[in-house]
Amino acid sequence: MKKLLAALMSAGLLGTGSLAWADALLINGAGATFPYPIYSKWFDEYHKNHSDIQFNYQSIGSGGGIRQITAKTVDFGATDGPMTDAQLATAEGWTILHFPTVLGGVVPIYNIEGVSGKLNFTQRAISDIFLGKITKWNDPEIQGSNPDVKLPDTAIVVVHRSDGSGTSYCWTDFLSKISKDWASKVGKGTAVNWPVGLGGKGNEGVSGLVKQTPNSIGYVELIYASHNNIDYGRLQNKAGKFVNCTLASVTEAAASVADKMPADFRVSITNPPGADAYPAATFTWLLIYKVQVNKDKGQALVDFLKWMLVEGQKYTQDLGYAPLPPQVIEMEKNAIEQIKI
Amino acid sequence: MPLTTASVPLPSPPPSPTLPRERTKYSSGGWGDTLFKNLTLIFALSILGIALAIAWELYKNSALPRHAFGWSFLTRQIWDPVAEDFGALPFIFGTLVSSALALLMAIPLGVGVAIFLAELAPRKVSSACAFLIELLAAIPSVVYGLIGIFVLVPFMRVYVQPFLMKTLGFLPLFHGPAYGVGMLTAAVILAIMIVPFITTISREIFLSVPIALKEAAMALGATHWEVVRLAVLPYSRSGIAGSVFLALGRALGETMAVTMVIGNRPEIMASLLAPGYTMAAVLANEFTEATSDLYVQTLIEIGLVLFVITIAVNAIGRLILYKMNPHAESH
Numbered sequence: 308m309k310k311l312l313a314a315l316m317s318a319g320l321l322g323t324g325s326l327a328w329a330d331a332l333l334i335n336g337a338g339a340t341f342p343y344p345i346y347s348k349w350f351d352e353y354h355k356n357h358s359d360i361q362f363n364y365q366s367i368g369s370g371g372g373i374r375q376i377t378a379k380t381v382d383f384g385a386t387d388g389p390m391t392d393a394q395l396a397t398a399e400g401w402t403i404l405h406f407p408t409v410l411g412g413v414v415p416i417y418n419i420e421g422v423s424g425k426l427n428f429t430q431r432a433i434s435d436i437f438l439g440k441i442t443k444w445n446d447p448e449i450q451g452s453n454p455d456v457k458l459p460d461t462a463i464v465v466v467h468r469s470d471g472s473g474t475s476y477c478w479t480d481f482l483s484k485i486s487k488d489w490a491s492k493v494g495k496g497t498a499v500n501w502p503v504g505l506g507g508k509g510n511e512g513v514s515g516l517v518k519q520t521p522n523s524i525g526y527v528e529l530i531y532a533s534h535n536n537i538d539y540g541r542l543q544n545k546a547g548k549f550v551n552c553t554l555a556s557v558t559e560a561a562a563s564v565a566d567k568m569p570a571d572f573r574v575s576i577t578n579p580p581g582a583d584a585y586p587a588a589t590f591t592w593l594l595i596y597k598v599q600v601n602k603d604k605g606q607a608l609v610d611f612l613k614w615m616l617v618e619g620q621k622y623t624q625d626l627g628y629a630p631l632p633p634q635v636i637e638m639e640k641n642a643i644e645q646i647k648i
Numbered sequence: 649m650p651l652t653t654a655s656v657p658l659p660s661p662p663p664s665p666t667l668p669r670e671r672t673k674y675s676s677g678g679w680g681d682t683l684f685k686n687l688t689l690i691f692a693l694s695i696l697g698i699a700l701a702i703a704w705e706l707y708k709n710s711a712l713p714r715h716a717f718g719w720s721f722l723t724r725q726i727w728d729p730v731a732e733d734f735g736a737l738p739f740i741f742g743t744l745v746s747s748a749l750a751l752l753m754a755i756p757l758g759v760g761v762a763i764f765l766a767e768l769a770p771r772k773v774s775s776a777c778a779f780l781i782e783l784l785a786a787i788p789s790v791v792y793g794l795i796g797i798f799v800l801v802p803f804m805r806v807y808v809q810p811f812l813m814k815t816l817g818f819l820p821l822f823h824g825p826a827y828g829v830g831m832l833t834a835a836v837i838l839a840i841m842i843v844p845f846i847t848t849i850s851r852e853i854f855l856s857v858p859i860a861l862k863e864a865a866m867a868l869g870a871t872h873w874e875v876v877r878l879a880v881l882p883y884s885r886s887g888i889a890g891s892v893f894l895a896l897g898r899a900l901g902e903t904m905a906v907t908m909v910i911g912n913r914p915e916i917m918a919s920l921l922a923p924g925y926t927m928a929a930v931l932a933n934e935f936t937e938a939t940s941d942l943y944v945q946t947l948i949e950i951g952l953v954l955f956v957i958t959i960a961v962n963a964i965g966r967l968i969l970y971k972m973n974p975h976a977e978s979h
Contacts, residue, residue, distance in 0.1 A: 367936060370935075374939070469912035469933045471729075471935075496730045498729045498934050500729070500731075504913070505827060506911060507912070508932075515798070519802055
């Protein structure tokens with residue numbers, strides 16, 4: 308539904324805004340749907356201050372964004388999962404750089420008869436539920452970490468995303484890190500071979516199914532859960548602490564891996580070491596060519612990236628995204644210098 | 649994206665001795681007629697051209713999985729995007745079963761409504777109802793999907809599925825648990841979506857049955873039911889079949905509404921209450937985020953299989969119709 312509205316809105320913008328584009332430099336991008344609301348806010352705000360530059364961003368999905376930037380049909384791409392070495396190799400001599408823009412978290416949502424409030428999930432509990440090994444809500448592994456709640460003796464219905472998505476990538480990446488079984492049997496990806504459960508299309512499909520199905524559990528983006536007032540559980544992090552997903556604990560997840568950040572920013576930040584870090588969090592990235600053939604567009608992209616790291620970060624919290632930690636912002640400022648105009 | 653080329657065969661006019669066939673060939677011989685003839689020929693050929701172009705594109709862009717999996721792609725039950733190991737059988741099964749179930753429900757309902765509207769209802773009621781039914785056909789499928797997930801799914805879970813499990817639970821077809829979503833729910837939503845096609849077209853065809861035919865039956869002492877059974881239905885058979893093909897085309901290709909209520913599980917299960925998956929649904933779900941070439945091309949091959957199956961099912965349907973009614977013009 309959100310996507311539908313977004314599509315309608317962008318169609319409306321196209322209709323009214325096309326005149327203003329006539330003399331502005333148009334920069335085309337495509338990719339991830341997860342950061343679409345913040346990107347359109349940024350591009351809109353940036354255009355207000357730089358009327359000669361207009362961004363056109365199509366939220367066609369991370370897979371589409373990667374395909375388009377390797378096919379050189381867009382000026383920049385966007386993805387929720389970093390490009391693999393194999394994918395980077397297919398760009399044929401065109402080096403593609405990753406720039407983290409904001410952070411998102413993925414939260415477990417559930418609907419259990421007679422239970423309200425926050426549940427704690429140990430790493431073993433959450434991975435075994437999604438593996439189909441824990442099948443009852445009153446399993447000692449779940450009950451043990453929730454002593455104040457009386458969990459029922461009912462079967463767990465698992466709900467996952469049926470469409471390929473960055474949310475699934477983050478969730479399966481987290482499960483792969485905390486469970487050897489998951490890593491070897493299922494693995495991580497935007498879509499995987501789910502051992503158990505029903506598939507719902509989009510965040511709205513998953514939350515709809517969870518709301519409709521008694522004794523079910525699913526996962527959605529933090530933004531979706533908080534905007535729709537859906538209660539979600541706490542996850543146990545690497546330090547053993549049960550952490551609630553907030554913008555602060557998501558930013559903390561990125562901060563706690565900042566000292567081990569690779570130079571190309573292609574890093575997974577799930578299950579980070581920080582004591583207060585939320586374990587199912589992820590960056591989302593912009594994909595930029597290292598060598599910019601069009602000087603004007605290259606300069607505009609560099610200016611925008613610099614603006615995004617400072618001014619842009621101020622818009623994140625209102626829209627429900629976690630801002631980048633200061634250490635990562637400093638690293639990115641240096642990395643921007645690599646872009647050759 | 650229904651990939652159907654179904655057309656609606658109208659009932660063949662009864663041979664009339666006063667209208668020789670040559671009549672239609674009368675022509676003034678002017679350039680207008682030539683232009684008209686060639687223009688319509690181009691239109692007709694363009695349809696064929698588009699269908700062939702689609703088939704060729706689908707074939708060309710699915711080379712990788714055709715080489716990697718061969719024919720076993722159609723018979724294997726595995727869907728692992730991480731290991732890039734794919735088989736399409738659960739999707740083919742889901743598409744065929746959900747469409748067949750939907751037709752099973754929609755044909756009696758659709759034809760029944762059409763008979764009532766054409767033969768029994770007062771003219772005013774009939775036109776008003778027909779208008780409403782046509783409106784149903786215009787509702788976007790995502791709306792059906794939302795109605796499905798918020799109204800039909802809870803209804804199925806709380807009432808229909810427990811009832812089926814209690815009364816027919818001895819059959820593996822109706823084994824629980826009752827999730828609400830699943831193959832049967834998808835078939836019900838599909839049936840609701842395709843009934844307007846069957847009803848609207850069948851009603852028009854029933855209305856076109858010559859009044860003399862019905863009067864003749866009545867004159868022989870036929871009751872209302874007998875008139876329908878002996879005069880109206882046989883006359884309209886090929887037309888009804890045409891409406892069914894059109895409905896089947898929509899059911900096979902329906903994407904959004906189905907994926908919202910079918911449960912999206914690529915596994916073949918005996919129970920109709922269990923979740924399933926269809927070819928159109930997996931395309932809609934996974935195409936945007938499919939990154940590797942093999943993955944994308946595998947999805948395109950699924951599109952190719954759906955295309956071929958749609959054509960095959962339509963062809964078989966027409967063949968059956970022709971065998972049933974060899975005197976009717978083949979369409």
